[in-house]
Structures are given as C-alpha cells and as structure tokens.
Amino acid sequence: MGFDMEQTDQLILDTAHRLFTDQCGADVVNGAERGEAPERLRQAILDAGLTLAWVPEAAGGVGGSLALGLNLIRQAAGFALPVPLADALVANLLLAESGLAVTERWAALAFDGDELPVLLQGEVNGVVAAAAGAPEAAVLVVPVTEKGVVKIATFAPSTIEMEHQESLAGEARTRVILKSAIPGQLSGPVDGMTADGLKQFCALVRACQIAGALEKIGELTVGYVKERQQFGRPLGKFQAVQHKVADIAGESALAGAAVEQAVRRVSAHPEPFSGDSDIFLPLATAKVVASEAAGKVTRDAHQAHGAMGFSFEYPLQQYSRRVWSWREEFGSEFYWSERLGMAVAAEISALGAGEVAGCAWDAVSR
Amino acid sequence: MESVRFNFPAPEIDQSVDELRKEVRAFLDEERRSGGFVPVTDCWCAGVDPAFSRKLGRQGWIGVTWPRQYGGRELSALHRYVITEELLVAGAPVHAHWIADRQSGPLILATGTEDMKRNILPRIAAGECFVALGLSEPESGSDLASVRTRAHRVEGGWEITGTKLWSSGAQHCQYMTVLARTGERDPNRRHEGLTQFLVPLDSPGVTVRGIRDMSGVEHFNESHFEKVFVPDDAVLGQVGEGWKQITSELALERSGPERFLSTFVALERALQQGAAAMTGHQAAVVGSIIARIRALRAMSLGVAALLGQGHSPEVEAALVKDLGTRLEQDIIERLREFWPVRMKQGYGDELQYLLSDSLLRQPSFTLRGGTNEVLKGIIARGMGLR
Numbered sequence: 001m002g003f004d005m006e007q008t009d010q011l012i013l014d015t016a017h018r019l020f021t022d023q024c025g026a027d028v029v030n031g032a033e034r035g036e037a038p039e040r041l042r043q044a045i046l047d048a049g050l051t052l053a054w055v056p057e058a059a060g061g062v063g064g065s066l067a068l069g070l071n072l073i074r075q076a077a078g079f080a081l082p083v084p085l086a087d088a089l090v091a092n093l094l095l096a097e098s099g100l101a102v103t104e105r106w107a108a109l110a111f112d113g114d115e116l117p118v119l120l121q122g123e124v125n126g127v128v129a130a131a132a133g134a135p136e137a138a139v140l141v142v143p144v145t146e147k148g149v150v151k152i153a154t155f156a157p158s159t160i161e162m163e164h165q166e167s168l169a170g171e172a173r174t175r176v177i178l179k180s181a182i183p184g185q186l187s188g189p190v191d192g193m194t195a196d197g198l199k200q201f202c203a204l205v206r207a208c209q210i211a212g213a214l215e216k217i218g219e220l221t222v223g224y225v226k227e228r229q230q231f232g233r234p235l236g237k238f239q240a241v242q243h244k245v246a247d248i249a250g251e252s253a254l255a256g257a258a259v260e261q262a263v264r265r266v267s268a269h270p271e272p273f274s275g276d277s278d279i280f281l282p283l284a285t286a287k288v289v290a291s292e293a294a295g296k297v298t299r300d301a302h303q304a305h306g307a308m309g310f311s312f313e314y315p316l317q318q319y320s321r322r323v324w325s326w327r328e329e330f331g332s333e334f335y336w337s338e339r340l341g342m343a344v345a346a347e348i349s350a351l352g353a354g355e356v357a358g359c360a361w362d363a364v365s366r
Numbered sequence: 367m368e369s370v371r372f373n374f375p376a377p378e379i380d381q382s383v384d385e386l387r388k389e390v391r392a393f394l395d396e397e398r399r400s401g402g403f404v405p406v407t408d409c410w411c412a413g414v415d416p417a418f419s420r421k422l423g424r425q426g427w428i429g430v431t432w433p434r435q436y437g438g439r440e441l442s443a444l445h446r447y448v449i450t451e452e453l454l455v456a457g458a459p460v461h462a463h464w465i466a467d468r469q470s471g472p473l474i475l476a477t478g479t480e481d482m483k484r485n486i487l488p489r490i491a492a493g494e495c496f497v498a499l500g501l502s503e504p505e506s507g508s509d510l511a512s513v514r515t516r517a518h519r520v521e522g523g524w525e526i527t528g529t530k531l532w533s534s535g536a537q538h539c540q541y542m543t544v545l546a547r548t549g550e551r552d553p554n555r556r557h558e559g560l561t562q563f564l565v566p567l568d569s570p571g572v573t574v575r576g577i578r579d580m581s582g583v584e585h586f587n588e589s590h591f592e593k594v595f596v597p598d599d600a601v602l603g604q605v606g607e608g609w610k611q612i613t614s615e616l617a618l619e620r621s622g623p624e625r626f627l628s629t630f631v632a633l634e635r636a637l638q639q640g641a642a643a644m645t646g647h648q649a650a651v652v653g654s655i656i657a658r659i660r661a662l663r664a665m666s667l668g669v670a671a672l673l674g675q676g677h678s679p680e681v682e683a684a685l686v687k688d689l690g691t692r693l694e695q696d697i698i699e700r701l702r703e704f705w706p707v708r709m710k711q712g713y714g715d716e717l718q719y720l721l722s723d724s725l726l727r728q729p730s731f732t733l734r735g736g737t738n739e740v741l742k743g744i745i746a747r748g749m750g751l752r
C-alpha cells in the first residue's frame with residue numbers, strides 16, 4: 001500500500017465529490033432518518049469502489065494511500081453521508097492488512113476503542129458496545145485479542161446476537177455480543193498492529209470527519225448570515241455576528257491544521273497502526289483539537305442561525321448532531337488530553353533532574 | 367458561498383533546519399547554565415539585553431534570510447522560524463533586536479535606499495542596531511489611518527512633527543520607523559497620503575520618554591518629534607504609499623511563533639515541577655494545552671510555507687494571532703488551578719516568578735500588533751461579510 005497522497009488520489013476524490021453532490025442532497029440525508037433507506041447512494045458508493053479505497057489493487061481494491069482514504073472520509077463528512085463509508089473503509093483495510101478476503105458489499109467495523117473480544121481455542125467471547133455499520137453489513141469485521149496479540153476475525157451478522165441502537169445523529173451503533181462465536185475467517189497476528197494503535201487510528205478517522213463537518217457548518221453559517229436580513233441589513237453586517245463567524249473560522253481552521261498534520265505523520269510512518277509515540281502525539285492532538293472545536297463551532301453556528309438552525313428541515317442540525325457524537329467516539333478531548341499530559345509527564349519523570357529542560361517543547365515541536 | 371476551508375501546507379524541513387535547531391538549543395542551554403541569561407516570560411517583549419543580542423549576532427542568527435551582501439546568510443524563512451521559536455521557549459532576552467530582525471529589516475530591504483541597506487542591515491544582523499515601530503499615537507490606535515504626525519517638505523528633505531505612543535523598546539533603539547501624514551486628509555480616501563520614514567532617534571528635536579507598564583517595567587515609550595529634519599532618502603518606499611507597506615508588514619508579523627509561545631516558558635517550568643506527581647486532571651489540562659499549541663504551530667508553519675510560496679495569507683495569519691494570543695493568556699489562567707499566582711516577585715521561586723510575570727503582562731497579548739477585534743474584522747472581510 002502506498003501511504004502518500006498521489007495524483008490519482010485527487011481524481012478519486014473529485015469523482016467522489018461529484019457522486020456525493022449528485023446523490024447526497026439534504027433531502028437524502030433527512031430522508032434516511034425518516035425511514036427512507038438511501039439505497040441509491042449506497043449502491044453508487046459500492047459501484048464506484050469507494051469502500052475499497054484502502055484495499056490493494058491485487059485484492060480487487062483501489063490501492064489508495066492512507067491520505068486518500070482519510071481525505072475521502074473528511075470530504076464525505078461534509079455531506080453528512082447517511083452511509084457508514086468511513087467505518088466500512090476501516091473494516092476493509094483491516095481485512096486487507098490481515099490478509100483476509102475483502103467483501104464487495106458492506107463490511108461493518110465491530111470495534112469502538114474499548115477492550116477487544118478475546119479469542120481462546122478458536123472461540124471468541126466479548127461485547128463490542130458500539131459497532132458501526134452493522135445493520136447493512138454482509139460481514140462483521142472484529143479485531144480480537146489472543147494473549148495480547150491482535151488478530152482479525154469475521155462473522156456472518158445473522159449468526160451473532162446484536163442490539164441495534166442509534167447515535168445522536170441516527171447513525172447505527174450496534175451492541176455486538178459474541179458468545180463462544182466461531183469466526184468465519186480468522187487472520188494470523190497482524191504485523192505492527194496493536195489495539196491501542198487501532199484506537200488511535202480510528203480516533204483520527206473521527207477527527208477527519210469532524211473537520212469535514214465543521215467546514216460545512218462554517219459554509220452554511222456564512223451563507224446564512226449573508227442571506228438573512230434583520231433591521232434592514234444582512235446579519236453578517238453586524239459586528240457581533242461577524243465575530244462569531246471569525247471564531248467559527250478559527251476553530252475550524254485549527255481542527256483542519258491538526259488533522260492534516262496527523263494525516264501526514266501517519267502516512268509517513270512505517271507502522272501506522274502501532275500506536276508508536278511518534279504518531280501518538282499528532283493523532284491525540286488531532287482528536288483533542290477537533291473534539292474541542294466541535295462544541296465551540298456548533299454553539300456559535302446555531303446562535304447565528306436563530307430558530308432556523310434548530311429546525312429538522314434546515315441542514316445544520318445534521319452536522320451538529322454528527323460532530324457531537326463523533327467527538328465522544330474513540331476517546332473524547334478529555335480522554336486524549338489526559339493521555340497526552342501523562343505521556344509528557346512520564347517523559348519528564350524518566351529523565352534525571354537537570355536534563356528535563358525542554359521536555360514539553362519537545363512534545364510540541366516533534 | 368464563501369470558502370471557509372483553509373490550507374496549511376507542510377513546511378519543507380530538511381536536515382539543515384534540524385541541525386540549526388540543535389545548534390541553537392545547545393547554545394541556549396550553555397548560556398543558561400553559565401548564567402548568560404535568566405529565562406523570562408514574554409521574552410520577545412520583556413527581555414532586553416543588548417549584549418545578548420550582540421552574541422546572537424555573532425552566532426549569525428539575526429537577519430538570516432537577508433542577502434549576504436547586507437549581512438544576511440540567505441537562509442530560508444523556516445531557518446529563521448526555528449531560531450525564533452527556540453529563543454522564545456528558552457525565555458531568552460531577545461527584545462532589543464526582535465522588531466528589527468522580524469520587521470524593520472525586511473521593510474528596509476523591500477523599500478529602503480541602497481545606502482540604508484548597506485549601512486544599516488549589517489549592523490542589525492550583528493545585533494548592534496535596533497529599530498522601534500512608530501505607528502500608534504495618543505489619538506490613533508486601532509484606527510491607524512487617523513495618525514496626526516505630519517511630515518512637511520522642506521529644502522532637501524522633510525520636517526516631522528508629532529507624538530508616537532507605546533513604541534516598544536524605543537529607549538534602546540537607534541532608529542524608529544515613523545508613519546506620518548504627507549498628504550492632506552481626505553475622508554473618502556483615508557488610506558492615502560501616508561508615508562513611512564526611517565528616523566534616527568538621535569536627531570535634534572526627538573525626545574523619548576519611557577512609560578512604566580503594569581508589570582512594573584518601562585517597556586514602551588512616548589516619543590515626541592518637534593520639527594525633526596530628515597533627508598529625502600529617509601523615505602521608505604514611495605511617498606504616499608505608507609499604508610500599503612504597513613498592511614503587508616503587519617501580515618508578516620502576525621503569524622510567527624511569538625503569537626502563541628509568549629508564556630510557554632511558564633508552562634514548561636510548571637510541567638517540570640508537576641510531572642512526578644501528576645494527577646489525571648492535571649494531565650488533562652496540560653494535555654489539552656499542548657494539543658492546542660501543536661495545532662497552532664502547524665497553522666503557523668503552514669502560513670510560513672504559504673508566504674514562502676509567494677501567497678499572501680492575510681486571513682490565515684490573522685487566525686493564528688487571534689487564536690494564539692488568547693491561548694497564551696489561557697495557559698496562565700489554567701495553570702492557576704494548580705499553581706495559584708499571588709506574589710509579584712516569586713521570592714526565589716522561578717515558577718512563581720514566571721507565572722506572576724506572565725499574568726501581569728497578559729493583557730497586552732491581545733492588543734499589541736492589532737487587537738483581536740481588529741483581527742476578527744479582517745477575518746470577517748475574508749469571509750465576504752464586510
């Protein structure tokens with residue numbers, strides 16, 4: 001797999017952008033929550049091969065870089081895609097990385113960052129509290145642990161006990177209960193993959209989604225305050241409103257910069273799912289900054305929109321509800337901040353007195 | 367729909383940049399250990415030590431991007447970035463030469479006469495010549511175009527009369543760049559008729575008086591110009607074009623590391639004290655600060671890369687300064703939870719001293735170089751709202 005963003009990647013992103021523009025209008029997004037399944041969109045995404053972006057060409061995929069997939073995920077979030085593309089991408093990536101057969105239909109990711117189900121003597125036991133994409137999936141992809149080693153197992157959804165729930169944004173989050181379950185496919189140990197490394201990577205996936213949605217929220221807000229008139233002027237002419245928009249731009253830009261840096265670092269790393277300290281810093285940063293921005297941006301955007309933004313019909317709420325659920329998943333800003341702070345403290349404590357000058361700076365500048 | 371999508375490209379960090387960073391770090395470690403300087407917070411505004419500036423000049427770390435013939439080393443903007451951020455986080459006393467290195471030097475390079483370049487730039491690069499900024503006045507702050515300082519044409523040059531206020535470090539400077547009105551005020555064309563001059567501060571008619579600030583030091587000044595004569599070639603650039611120069615100058619000075627690292631030295635010291643017994647809550651506070659600084663640095667480096675590619679990322683630079691200066695303040699407010707700030711001098715406790723001095727200086731962070739309200743206006747204009 002190539003990990004750098006290449007020229008062909010841009011072509012794929014452009015194709016996806018056209019597809020989302022044509023097939024994922026606000027009506028489709030709202031419709032999906034009213035019970036109108038977005039079948040046409042789902043099929044178009046499969047037909048375009050987007051769920052296989054991270055699968056090598058030899059295995060029937062696109063062979064795209066990590067940067068391509070993460071940018072695709074960010075872009076899709078800017079359309080509030082009511083389809084679990086991001087999670088299917090990760091699920092297929094795990095299949096490909098572990099040498100298992102990849103499905104051309106939907107693969108669900110039964111991993112939420114908590115303890116992995118345990119593999120013992122060929123049977124898997126454990127609970128994944130919030131798997132993504134399970135209702136439409138042809139296969140459940142489950143990272144499992146065997147004596148601390150990560151392997152990938154697959155299951156036919158019909159054979160597994162599941163309780164379907166929805167996130168704040170109506171995205172399927174399913175409780176998957178594995179009781180002495182026998183995998184359909186089971187990989188060997190996956191080189192360079194740890195449960196924590198996988199969690200870090202998935203946290204970056206959510207951070208990319210937040211960054212994409214925040215950009216869209218910014219665009220909606222700028223568009224709205226230019227359009228809406230009160231006191232004989234567009235709202236955007238009032239300085240109080242302008243300053244809110246500037247704050248939205250700032251938080252959104254900060255999240256974008258953090259995510260882009262993390263994408264570059266993870267792309268350049270030989271073992272992107274290892275949780276290595278070189279990628280921990282940028283990945284934790286991305287999730288902290290994006291999750292913090294999610295709260296600030298949505299508050300300002302809703303205030304600037306007035307009651308319109310509170311209505312189901314107007315698209316803003318689809319993005320705010322999404323970022324509110326994504327900011328909690330795979331670790332909130334509080335979780336990753338604490339880990340970041342502890343990691344720096346541990347480095348300082350490990351050094352003797354006199355050598356400690358510059359430790360925090362080292363954690364910022366490397 | 368206006369775009370609110372920004373692009374912060376990765377800087378091209380090659381080996382020479384890393385090596386330079388190591389060199390600067392080693393030098394600063396050694397200087398600190400041998401008592402060459404005592405770390406101060408907000409060091410680029412509060413740490414004045416002309417002898418230390420000369421040492422940096424001897425190291426070749428001032429004016430590094432300028433042409434060799436004018437005392438520079440023709441290094442990249444990224445090299446300069448690395449030098450400045452290492453100086454900032456070390457709390458080194460760099461105020462004396464900071465403005466000349468960042469702003470006045472490049473201004474002279476872009477608009478000065480050949481004589482100025484040959485005579486002044488090498489002295490700046492040597493850490494021997496310092497320049498103050500004469501923009502604000504008693505009646506002109508955010509509304510800078512309203513300056514009242516006047517320059518009248520006289521035989522062979524100009525005569526300048528007026529008062530400049532708040533000019534940082536002017537008492538240590540040999541020159542001031544003075545923004546003055548050279549054309550009549552026209553309410554419809556407020557930005558025309560302004561010109562920048564490079565004025566030697568030892569000229570007859572100049573008086574510079576220090577103003578004590580709330581942190582207790584005489585950092586900024588009131589400078590009065592009474593019929594001060596300067597020759598024709600003291601004009602920077604074109605007569606009447608001063609406004610355009612100022613705005614591009616300000617864009618440059620808004621996105622550097624001094625816009626988010628002013629209080630970093632206090633954070634670093636706090637971590638050294640707190641690391642061994644760090645609680646989860648403390649770690650979460652510190653971790654969120656570190657994450658935010660990392661993200662701001664990625665933005666700031668992105669702006670530097672954009673500048674290097676020949677773009678003029680005015681909105682992006684304003685974003686860095688608005689977010690960064692507020693973060694500098696937040697750092698101290700959040701550390702207070704664990705290290706209450708009560709005493710002015712700290713009485714031998716270095717961390718207390720850095721925290722209290724940061725607190726006493728922090729109101730200035732969101733004012734100097736254009737207030738955050740002004741910055742937000744620039745951002746809003748970029749979004750198409752003004």
Ligand SMILES: Cc1cc2nc3c(=O)[nH]c(=O)nc-3n(C[C@H](O)[C@H](O)[C@H](O)COP(=O)(O)OP(=O)(O)OC[C@H]3O[C@@H](n4cnc5c(N)ncnc54)[C@H](O)[C@@H]3O)c2cc1C
Binds near residue numbers: 411498735737
């Ligand atoms: C430590 C320090 C160093 C400085 N160094 C220099 C220097 O070297 N050279 C120099 O020339 N100047 C210097 N300054 C001055 C600085 O540039 C000014 O303080 C700044 O431009 C603001 O001007 P003002 O203080 O007159 O505030 P004002 O312009 O009077 O503003 C007061 C408040 O009103 C707000 N405000 C003003 N206009 C508007 C508006 N249209 N909309 C909304 N809000 C508005 C401002 O944002 C601010 O919050 C320095 C200042 C400080 C604190």
